[in-house]
Structure formats: structure tokens, C-alpha cells
Amino acid sequence: MIVIGYARVSTDGQTVEAQKQALQAAGADRIFAEIASGAKTDRKELAKAVKVLGKGDVLLVTRLDRLARSTRDLLNILDAVAVAKAGFRSLHDHWADTTTTHGRLMLTILGGLAEFERELILARTTEGRFRAKARGVHMGRPAKLTRHQREEALEALSLGQASQADMARRFNVNQSTISRMAKKGPAAAGRPGSNNKRSTQVAD
Structure with a gap:
């Protein structure tokens, strides 16, 4: 030994x-x-x-x-x-x-x-996420556009006043962000929970 x-x-x-x-x-x-x-x-x-x-x-x-x-x-x-x-x-x-x-x-x-503690933490984390989602809290990536920016972009696109590329340059985001928002239509401008401070923006 x-x-x-x-x-x-x-x-x-x-x-x-x-x-x-x-x-x-x-x-x-x-x-x-x-x-x-x-x-x-x-x-x-x-x-x-x-x-x-x-x-x-x-x-x-x-x-x-x-x-x-x-x-x-x-x-x-x-x-x-x-x-x-x-x-x-x-x-x-x-x-x-x-x-x-x-x-x-x-x-x-x-x-x-230790295993019991890990399972408790996992259960509390999962429960917390469900509660947050039920309150309308956005759990995704950081926001790219505010609610007002989304509304402005959708209005400009619907009236033909600007292209998706124009709006992407105006708000300094990828064109794909504008494209996805346009596909969602009005729902993208005011999804549930948009008044929550953590949900006032849309992720890229």
C-alpha cells in the first residue's frame, strides 16, 4: 500500500x-x-x-x-x-x-x-419556470426590439412604406428578425405578457 x-x-x-x-x-x-x-x-x-x-x-x-x-x-x-x-x-x-x-x-x-438535494433544486427550478411562463414572463433570449419598435415595423411593412431590409437597418438588427416578426403578424407586436418588464422585447 x-x-x-x-x-x-x-x-x-x-x-x-x-x-x-x-x-x-x-x-x-x-x-x-x-x-x-x-x-x-x-x-x-x-x-x-x-x-x-x-x-x-x-x-x-x-x-x-x-x-x-x-x-x-x-x-x-x-x-x-x-x-x-x-x-x-x-x-x-x-x-x-x-x-x-x-x-x-x-x-x-x-x-x-447530495442526490436528494440535486433533485429538490431541479424540481424547484422547473416549478419556477412554469410559474414564470404562466405569468407571461419571457424565458428566451434577450430582447432585440421593444414593443413600440415592433408595432412601428409592422405598420411600415403593412403600408409598404419600407422593406424588411430597411427596418432591419433602422433598428440595427438582422433582417431575419424582421422577417420572423412579419410572419407572425400582429401577434408579434403584443404577445401575452408584453407589459411585463422582462417581456417587452422580442428575441432574435
Whole structure:
């Protein structure tokens, strides 16, 4: 069994030396260290540390926040460790230890809670979108033309006072925007919810 240590700090003004010393004292045979934000998904030294793990090896960190930026990130990393048939330990977070039955149980529960949280967020987001649409809130791309511009363009086109190209130049939009609006006819000038501040424009 080989213990692979991983140390990380977020900025150049910090040092990994304290972490490296703690990892060595805990029996790390090899240490990968880097300066990188926890939000980065392409932490090269972490990837190297996981890659060298073999069956029965252990990935060791001083604290969980040195390894992952979120519960989902932690679980993804631990999944990669499990695929390598290796274990994981955190010196500070004693419960996060996949080399013990109790630690594996705790992380399994954590994974279940994270999945439950993800489903709740998805459900709330979906419900919120339905409610917004019911209120007439436009959920599409940013507006290109205001309601008055649409009315002006449709009137000019219907009276033959300007071409679609003329109106596109006047309002500084693509001609395709004017073309689609013309196909919709009067409905394009005052669709439901057009009085809502987020719905006063039409997307390109």
C-alpha cells in the first residue's frame, strides 16, 4: 500500500509547506501539491495524484476543503478513487475515511443527501419556470426590439412604406428578425405578457 498525499492552496500568497509536513507526518509516501483555486476542474496535480493510485493505495489530504469545492465535486473525486480500487482519508475530517466501514457508510449517506438535494433544486427550478411562463414572463433570449419598435415595423411593412431590409437597418438588427416578426403578424407586436418588464422585447 502506498499513501499518496495531496496539498493545495488557492493563491500565490499562501504556502503548501504546512500541509506537506502534516501529510508526511501521517505517512504519505509521495505528495502532489499545487496552487490552484478550488473552483478549477482541471487541477493538474490532483489529476496526477488520482492517476497514480493503485489497488489498496490511499489518497490523503489534510482537510476536505483542500480537495473539493462542493459535495458534488467531492463525490466525483471519490468515485475516481474508488474506480482505482484505492481508499481516501482526511486528517481533519475523520468521518471521511473510505478505508473503514464507518467512513464508507458516512460517505454513502452523504452521496444520497447530495442526490436528494440535486433533485429538490431541479424540481424547484422547473416549478419556477412554469410559474414564470404562466405569468407571461419571457424565458428566451434577450430582447432585440421593444414593443413600440415592433408595432412601428409592422405598420411600415403593412403600408409598404419600407422593406424588411430597411427596418432591419433602422433598428440595427438582422433582417431575419424582421422577417420572423412579419410572419407572425400582429401577434408579434403584443404577445401575452408584453407589459411585463422582462417581456417587452422580442428575441432574435
